[in-house]
Amino acid sequence: MSDVLTSRVSAAGASSSAAEPVLSVRGLTTAFRVDGDWKTVVKDVSFDVMPGETVAIVGESGSGKSVTSLSVMRLLAKGSSRIEGSILLNGKDLLALSDKEMRQVRGKDAAMIFQEPMTSLNPVFTIGRQISEALTCHGEIAKAEARAETVRLLEKVRIPNAASRFDDYPHQFSGGMRQRVMIAMALASRPRLLIADEPTTALDVTIQGQILDLIKVLQEEEGMSVLFITHDMGVVAEIADRTIVMYRGEAIETGATEDIFRNGRQPYTRALLSAVPRLGSMAGHSWPLRFPIVDVETGLRSEPSEVADTVERGAPVLDVRNLTTRFDVLGGVLGRKVGAVHAVENVSFDLAQGETLSLVGESGCGKSTTGRSITRLVQPNAGTVLLDGQDVLTLDTAAMRRTRRSIQMIFQDPFASLNPRMSVGATVAEPIVEHGLARGSEAREKAADLLKRVGLSPDMMKRYPHEFSGGQRQRICIARALALDPKVIVADESVSALDVSIKAQVCNLLMDLQQSLKLAFLFISHDMAVVERVSHRVAVMYLGEIVEIGPREAVFSNPRHSYTKKLMAAVPVPDPARRGIRRNLSVDELKSPVRPLGYVTPTRRYDEVAPGHLVRVDDGM
């Protein structure tokens, strides 16, 4: 298999190749007009996609990978963008086509699916209409036949009860199902090329596994080529025959996926790969491990130093018992309570000083609500949260305000969580001044110290959030959280929105801070590989409940609950040997934690399989 592939790849490089490429891009250069100046974002990119082949374009945000794909489809805004070079699709130069001719290409010869299935479907039209539109707008099929064909497409992308869902609207579908609808739409006129722009990035990991499976199966059935844009090296390893690495608008390396992974020539490629956490790479390590950092310019790799044991065993700093948070569901004419979302149900755990406990699970599992309940950003219905022996949930407003000094949060979106009209210095100094710890120049000095501590320069204090990169912004948020000398930091998906290399750096920063300040982290994340790297202990949540909790090594090397196993099997591993794997995950949806009125939660029993490793006992296990 791999031999055949290599020969094909080399053949594709030579001009004497027998098979014509489906897509052939030469010297693609795309520029945007910003304030009257043309800014080049894609520089001289060339590549081919052969029939039936999957080519991945991988890179971090701002590398130009999405712009490349949008350039191929000519979907960039006309007045403010300029595309040069040549783009041959089935031998036809797309850049020479008129707008009208290009419309015939879109959706017919080449189709595209996007990152955000939640917003990529028109909310006011039924999905049936939106798919059949893709069939009828090229005038090849009559309206009457379109319905039957649409149902066939819905069945093809494995949407259960396809015929009955024709008249449903997008909001009646989950994220994974919407992405299936998008794929059905893209397949409508049997394109020879499918461009998939981060199609699984916004999805939960088990849903991602299903969608990747589906794309592979459909590609075989339809014999189409796929141009796959992603930032996720795990996905690349699993799906791509060949890989193009993009960096700052340039395709710096192109080759068979295996070659790129095993012997990347460019320092950047190696830097990118070494920053990717690999699920299962932590076996044998007892403590969290810093990420190795590879210098982008030189390619030199600095091996991570072992983190010392930071955990202070003894009385936990945070002790959560039977925490329950529910949100009422209202309905009927009078808006009466008809049920409740059991967002957090009977959750108990403790956290020692200097320890990182990770809460993992898929969207809607209640991990974020748990964090918010502990910090009382939402009011829990029951339970106790002892912070240093004091019950946080019974405090009045003034006492809670004082207690917030000991427990701080870092959120997912650093830009949205910084006030755009406040300078960075003022942002970091604000909690210090608000709590009366220092004022004026003294507060400014403290803020400067904090910025230094998170790896920023104090002379950045006068700047505003929009002048920083995503990673720097998250460092500012960390500095702000540290301003009050907290004991516990709740990090809610704090590294999820960051690029891999930045993610590695911020994780390293958090681990350094833990070592020097003995911080306790409640690390909320959906990213199993990062969690494996940074945590001492792990709790897996499903439908508001903890199904498994224990030392990180025990949970990862010996997962016991069926959901934990399913979750881990779904994580893509950046290892090209796994290319073409099928997970055969069943097309089921996450169940909902919405319960009717009068629902009695079953009493749960936990089985201690090893010291500190507890697994919920479910019927039929």
Next chain:
Amino acid sequence: MYSYIGKRVLVAIPTLLIISIFVFSLQKLLPGDPVLALAGEDRDPQTIEYLREKYHLNDPVPVQYIRWVGSALQGDLGISLKTNQPVLKLIGDKLPVTIQLAVMSIIFAFVIGIPMGILAAVKKNTALDYIANVVALSGLSIPNFWLGIMLILLVSVKLGWLPASGYQPFFDDPLRSIQTMLMPAFVLGNALAATLMRHTRSAMLSVLSADYIRTARAKGLSEWAVVLEHSFRNAVLPIVTLSALLFGELLAGAVLTEQIFTIPGFGKLIVDAVFTRDYAVVQGVVLCTAVGFIVMNLIADVLYVLLNPRMRAAL
């Protein structure tokens, strides 16, 4: 769906009640005694007492209020103090005039404002967009009365194309009726058109940058289908809500416009009634206006839900 409409109607009842109390108290708080005005120059105490008795003005205020609401519910809005005609009949006579003015103004506003807004959004930052914005700003900033007078001067006095003032009932002579109403409707509608244009433009702009519009383009749909079907169907939602609110502006504008063009409509009725302290008429007119406003908003709310599948599902 029906339960939603029912709920909205139920919510409207307390609103109406508050408005009726407000209207009634406002009348009582206004300086000037209508009886004194009616009794004439000599102010004969006996006549005054007789008039007070006749119009129940000696009863306690709450009793007066309840009597007024009670009869209003039965369709009796009282008798005009000035003309001795039933208020309902006065309103019934003037209402069609104002409705014709309102409908024609709204047609003007929609026909000018919405296409201009769509065009300005699609051709953003081009000459066309700038021109549309300048026109809209002028429409908003030129006072109605000035525009009205200038139009009369130009179109009627100078060119003699349209009648300067007056009113012709629609069913007597439709053509003549529309002709007389053309200028007033334009004057009244142009400010609304400007507001509609600005809102249509911004609603369209935010929709045009949405992910699903990119999907529609990626499908290979024509620009026409992308703009008018996929985009406008979403952008129309905020416009529906806005249109109901513009109804209030329309009535306020009608008062002035009817004065300028001497149209015997609702606006003229209320102005005359205020000046002569014709309590019953003022109350009746304000109440009718309020009911109209509430009904318009009710329609807008229902329309909004009908056009928005996500809301429909929540019912």
